[in-house]
Amino acid sequence: MKITNDITYIGVNDHTTDLFEGQYRVPSGISYNSYIISDRKIAVLDTVDIGFTHEWLDNLQNALNGRQPDYLIIQHMEPDHSANIVNFLNVYPDTAVVANAKTFAMMEGFFDNLQLEGRRIEVEDGGTLSLGSHELTFVFAPMVHWPEVMVTYDSKDKVLFSADGFGKFGALDVSEDWADEARRYYIGIVGKYGGQVQALLKKAAALDIKMICPLHGPVLKENLGYYLGLYNTWSSYTVESAGVVIAYTSVYGNTKKAVALLAQKLKEKGCPKVEVYDLARCDMSEAVAAAFRYGKLVLATTTYNAGIFPFMRDFIEHLTERNYRARTIGLIENGSWAPLAAKIMKEMLSGSKDITMLDTVVKIKSAVKKENIEQIEAMAAELCRDYIAQSSDMANKNDLTALFKIGYGLYVVTSNDGKKDNGLIVNTVTQVTNTPNRVAVTINKDSYSHHVIKQTGKMNVCCLSVEAPFSVFQNFGFRSGRNTDKFEGWELLRSDNGLVFLPKYINAFMSLEVEQYVDLDTHGMFICSITEARVISSKETMTYTYYQDNVKPKPDTGNKKGFVCKVCGYVYEGDELPEDFVCPLCKHGASDFEPIG
Secondary structure (H helix, E strand, O other): OHHHHHHHEEOOEOOOOOOOOOEEEEOEEEOOEEEEEOOEEHHHHHHOOOHHHHHHHHHHHHHHOOOOOOOEOOOOHHHHHHOHHHHHHHHHOOOOEEEOOOHHHHHHOOOOOOHHHHHHHEOOOOOEEOOOOOOOEEEEEOOOOOOEEEEEEEEOOOOEEEOOOOOOEEEEOOOHHHHHHHHHHHEEEEEEHHHHHHHHHHHHOOOOOOEEEEOOOOOOOOHHHHHHHHHHHHHHOOOEEEEEEEEEOOOHHHHHHHHHHHHHHHHHHHOOOOOEEEOOOHHHHHHHHHHEEEEEEEEEEEEEEEEOHHHHHHHHHHHHHHOOOOOHHHHHHHHHOOOOOHHHHHHHHHOOOOOOOEEEEEEOEEEOHHHHHHHHHHHHHHHOHHHHHHHOOOOOEEOHHHHOOOEEEOEEEEEOOOEEEEEEEOOOOEEEEEEOOOEEEEEOOHHHHHHHHHOOOOOEEEEOOOOOOHHHHHHHOOOOOOOOOOOOOOOOEEOOOEEEEEOOOOOEEEEEEEEEEEEEOOOOEEEEEEEEEEEEOOOOOOOOOHHHHHHHHOOOOOOEEEEOOOOOEEEEEEEOOOOOEOOOOOOEHHHHHEEEO
């Protein structure tokens, strides 16, 4: 199968394996991908599983069309990709093997008496290999997901050969949605190594990539931003989709009854997605992937042998060993005489970072009783608080406790110029009166939002919570809405005034109508009445101090001399900072810079 004029796919489909890596069900099979680049020199990238030796060698022979390969590049030593190294060299004894030092060390562990004298090319991180017009660059990706892994970039066709990265379960002769099986693959196999994947994504961002060729799954040719975006979400442990996962075990059906009632209540309260997994019967890897996909998880199980039911213990261990974090968790326990399940589950999750436990715990003693139904109702309400607040029909639109969220915090102010939605970061929102309730918002005159709000007389103020990542500040604070669409790719939720409010990363928002404008030279102050106010969550408001200490990346000043922007971390090198200097990233002036060191 031709990938480009010079790159050919020579992999195989496996429909015989029922459990990939001995644990992951693959009802649609699995592919083992291998590629050949034909230039003045010929390079083969990786081999395939040992069960498909002759099929792969046939594919290779046909692609060579009578020529001899010059290089065999090994990116990953897992046997489903490296098992045929010796068989390849027996057929093509003059081929040089290209790999890094750790890969060659692993070869000695996998193969006896592998003779590579005179045909071993050891590469360094960032090293290159020329095939003629194709220049290959090797980028090390340790622990994605083995220590020796490297990826290969072809600068001519702008192809990234990504090793196990961007792979998925499923053979190539089966048509199915990419994301579901890629998510299950990633979370199950690579999920523990999010930090290492983030490091690789940063390296990849410096490359002009038009195509991704993984070692499992289809070649990715179009809409690469979609795939890169999902990998960024997965590897940063960010919530991908709004919804609740309920994972449970039940011995005699009483815990199952509680779960069914909770699922019903969640749907009645507008939960956008409810997924229920019976851990004794479902595919465990699907349940684990779902727990990482959604932002909220309910664990329901029985006390068993003074512990918890084995399938639940197994499930939680799958989560924690993959760095499960930054999620909201509710607990349902059942125990006839000494219920311990909630306590044990909480202890098992104690090492997970940024976990929010629901205030409500459902405590069943044998069968579901009236008090349990009330607890389930309360749990559903707690889980759906933000969904209800986002709903045009169910939200309390006069919840003036939203005013309590105002502090010396950071906010996204949204507006609309009649053609597109806009937003910017501000840190000056103040309640000025309470009879009636009025709010003052001060905005720099240089910003496009100031111009729009002065014309339209309305805005939404979204109170950022501590969940907001740095990307929110980059998007809304470091570029102008005049020439960019700041809401591209966002889910658009609108308040009654027609303006958008952020679907995530906020704990409240207020719709404001301008009553008075005060000119403050460089800034303008809008005195506004409140037309709508909603509380989205109980998360803490993002303060400027929290942003500086926990969200903003630390600037890489190294041995540089000069000044650093306190807002975004931009480094200006020089002995003196011009008084009229404006940061090229966040557009803040010289007053927001401080000397390095």
